[in-house]
Amino acid sequence: MLLSRARGSVTAGRIVETEAYLGPEDAASHAAIRPLAARALFYGEGGHAYVFRIYGMHFCLNAITGAAGEPGCVLIRALEPVAGVGTMARRRGLPPSSRFLTNGPGKLTQALAITLHHNGADLTRGPLLIAAPDAPRKVAIASGPRIGITRATSLRLRFWVRNSSYVSR
């Protein structure tokens, strides 16, 4: 469950698609190819946000994992909207009933108003928050190669909720 509080409105969604990125041994990981500032975050304490700009116009949200000194993160690729759907729809310029509010990394950051100033934020305290759902559901998880990258494409580090209509692609 990912929760965002921005400018007075709360928006939240169930995380239905992620990709894992490892340390320098993973050629696609920003721990290996991104600037020092990002790398420092990777090696920091888990539970923090890593937000970056991609293609000059979109943001992607990562959760740093592992203890300090262990690089690794999880890219949040897609959400199933749970709360604040109207707010998300307004930010995305789509009807609230749309299935396309948060089914992509750039889309969910726009819907939850996540920007670079969330970079390094503590995900255990909010205003950006990742929490266990109140009523955990048993779901089937599928895995496969990561999407949209040009390196280390053979690693099957993408995970999504099978049968969810909110995953990307």
Next chain:
DNA sequence: TAGCTGATTGACT
């Protein structure tokens, strides 16, 4: 300083 790249999206053929 110039040129290139990219963990994307949306519009178009």
Next chain:
DNA sequence: GTCAATCAGCTAA
């Protein structure tokens, strides 16, 4: 299926 938008940070010179 193809392609443009748009920019920080890297590399080459």
